[in-house]
Amino acid sequence: SKDGIGVENPGGNKDKEKIQNNEYLVLDLGGEVASSDLVLTDFKAGEYAGWRAFDASGSQVGSGSIQGEADKIINATIAPGTNYQYLVFERAATNGKDFLIDGISFTRGGTASGTPDRFDYTLTDSDGDSDTATLQINTVNSIPSVDITDHDPAGGGDEVVYEHGLTSIADTTETVSSSLTLTSPDGIASVTIAGQSFTLAQLAALNTSPVSIDTGEGTLTLTGYDTATGELSYSYTLKAAQAHGAGDLLDSIAVQILDANGDTGSGTLNIRIIDDVPVAHDDLDTVLDAYGYASSQVVTTGNVLTGIDSDSSPDANLVSDTMSADSPTSLTSVSYQGTTKYFTSPDGTDAGGNYIQFDTGGSFLKMYEDGNYTFQITDEAYGGTLYQVGSKTPANMAGLWDKVSLAAFTFGTSYTDASGKLNLAAADGTVDFSSQNGIGVAGTQNGMPAPQQINHDSTTNQSEALVVDFGIEVISAKARVSNIFLDENNGEIGKWEAFGADGTKVGEGIIDINSVAYVSNNVGDASIELLDPSGNTIPFQYLVFTSVAQTTPIPTDSSDYFVRAIDYRPIGELFSYTITDADGDSSTANLFIQSRLPNPTIDPDPIWTPITVPTTWDDNNVGANYVGGSGDQAAASANNQASTMYGDSDTDVTVTGNDTLFGYNQNDTLYGGGGDDQLNGGAGNDTIYGDSIPA
Incomplete structure (x- = not known):
């Protein structure tokens, strides 16, 4: 029957293929089993089937009955508590009913050996006639496996540790913790990791007694095992920096699982060891x-x-x-x-x-x-030492400006913030290296004809800006400019502005016929050196180049030029x-x-001594100079608001007013008065005091 197997009775009733009264179906399982699961069909509620179990010697070891259910298909398990090899099915003595066996599965147990792939069964009818047939069982064997999650797909390892973690206690990157999964449907006989074998009981004991394995490069510590999921937890710690060439290396750890049937599965746990490198700092x-x-x-x-x-x-x-x-x-x-x-x-x-x-x-x-x-x-x-970027003669500019950093600003974008300091974060333009005549800012506006240069827009009176960052403070620079024509609308004009390391503007100048040493009609050098009123050099780190309107501006053109090279002296x-x-x-x-x-030397608690303003000083001569002799004192009174005095030696003092005082070549003491004074020591060992007036 398509619904299952039974006992054929050609002379019987309409249910001649079922197991009927006084008919028996015997199943030989080919070896002892602990239990079996049945599917019975055409078996209603209130109806019963009987079964008896026999061991390999033919002795009965159990019996029972199975009750039908409303849907006429039931699942039943036969597990008498001991192993058996044979099952005999028959109608139950009470409320028995004809039935079919649609399927059977069983679990091997006891001393059974071998993997049966078939069993024989005998059918006997009520007349005593019998026949034997074979049921073929196709058994699929389960192979154990080791499943390792790849947490380093790009690097070629499963987990990653770092040599650098060995350099300090605070850095623990020489250690990684993770897990792998052991899968074995037929049970675990043993697991071998890096050559060390563990039974299932030993794996279970890892939860309270971790085991460490020396892999050579590191220490693999097995920290726990979940018997329900097969998850094996571990940590790996690099023992020492490895002797290898530059680059990373792998510590490959073999993992093998053996199941109860003798089948094996394996995997490799790869720990990538990231090579440590030194880092030099400026x-x-x-x-x-x-x-x-x-x-x-x-x-x-x-x-x-x-x-x-x-x-x-x-x-x-x-x-x-x-x-x-x-x-x-x-x-x-x-x-x-x-x-x-x-x-x-x-x-x-x-x-x-x-x-x-x-x-x-x-x-x-x-x-x-x-x-x-x-x-x-x-x-x-x-x-x-004098450095140079760019080229003073036409050349491919790409790569010639690598010693400095460059930034570009488009028309209308301010390169300074609200306080007037340089604001490189606002740079929104592109430095153009495409011309052999120099570098500029890419793009133009309102039809201005030089999109590669530093352009001025005569319509809006806006300019592009090119910023050169030397990276360090310099004391002088000489910029070679190109395409700044003397005869174009009575002369093109550029501008430079210098900013200190903190972004504060420290100077500016015009690039025109009066400031450029021209070597041709449109190429020349603009020297940039800043001095304070005393002649001291003012350092700067940034130069900003812009264009201003031509001497005789026209709507369709304005000043534009390249910066070809810069010599600078840090x-x-x-x-x-x-x-x-x-x-x-x-x-x-x-x-x-x-x-x-x-x-300057500053005395935090000076001892003041009274002085007398020299009678030779003309209080009413604003801007007058006074030269003190040896041992004299020099002072400016409140009436003189912008005086310059030169002391020789001893004590030189300014009182109120904005004064400038220079010490000469002796050991001078310079006192600032109540105004904004500038005190300059000379060649001697001078002492300078701040904005106070002696008693």
Whole structure:
């Protein structure tokens, strides 16, 4: 029957294919089983079928009955509590009913062996006739598996740890915690991890007694096992920096599972070890300006590796470099102006060890292999090294401006904020490198004819702006400009503005026939150097180039030009150095030595002495000068609001008013009065007091 198997009775009633009264269906399961699940059909509520179970020797080990249900199809389990090999089905003695067996499944148990794929059954009718048939069972074997989640798909590992975590207690990235899943439908006989075997009981014990395994590169700690889900928890800790070339490496850990049938499954847990690298950080040190000082006074020392400023130079900022876990990290080379020297071939050795030395022309740097250095100015006229970006002759500009940073502003966009400071964050233009004549700002407005240059729009009186950031303060610059024509509408005009390191504007100038040293009709050099009223250099870090209206403006054109090259002189010297770890990983940083003016000596609690305003001073002569002799005192009274005085030695004083006082070549004491005074020491050892008036 399509509804199941029974006992065929050709001479029987209409249900001749079912198991009827005095008919028996015997199933040989081919080996002992612990239980079996049946599906019976055509079996209503109140009707019963009987069964008996026999072991391999033929002894009955259990019996029972199965009651039908309303839908005529029921599921039943036969589990007499002991193993059996044979099942005999018959109508129940009470309320028995004909029925069919639609299917059977069973679980092997006891001493049964082998995997039966068939069993025989015998049908016997009421006349005693019997027949035997075979039921083929197709058994699908379950293979165990190891499932490892890939948390590092891009890097080629499953989990990631970092060598850098070995360098400090606070950094724990040398450890990772995760889990994998063991799946075995036929049960677990053993699990082998990195060569160490565990039974199922030992896995379950991990929850209270973790086990650590040395993989060579690290320590794998098994921390727990969930018997319900098969989840095996673990942590992995890198033991030490690895001996390998530059780059990452894998710690591959084999995992194998053996099930109760002898089948195996395997996987590989890959831990990617991220190679640590050293990181060098830029350093800034300062040294006194050379003018007027002996060479022993214009020297500074420090250490680029440790970041220690050994002489505590004002405004210095030395930063400790980050050492690699792949120790040792060594200082391997020093560079200056395109020349690199290596400690494998040092310039010399003295009590400080191997050293490299660069003579810059007026100064020198001596750097040792342990990071210690000495920088000293040897020439009073020393003014720093001249650098150049761009090209003074037509050239491909791309790549020639890499030493500086550039920014561009379109028409109408302000490059300063509400306080007047430079605001690079507002830059919204594109620097144009397409012309061999120089760089400018891409785009134009209202039909102005030079979209590659720094344009002025005669219609709106707006200009594009090009900003050059030298990265460090400089004391002078010379900009070569191009396409700024002398004969176009009576002359094109540009403008530059200089800003200090903090963005404060410190100077400006016009680029025209009066300020440019022309080398042709449209190419010339604009020199940029700023001095305060006393003749001292004012440093700057940024230059902003714009255009202004032509001398004779017209609606369809206005000033426009390129910046072709800039020569600039930083306040000091720029060196670079490279550190390298044991793997060969390296990092390079800069050491900038900046010249500075000496800070004035300030007495926080001066002792004032009475003075008398000299009778030779003309109080009514605004802007007059007074020169004091040796031992004299010089002072400006309240009546003189803009005076300049020159003291020789002893004590020089300004009273109220906005005065300027210069000390000469002796040891002067300069007192500021109640106004906005400017006090300038001379060549002697001068002492300067602030805005107070002596008693």
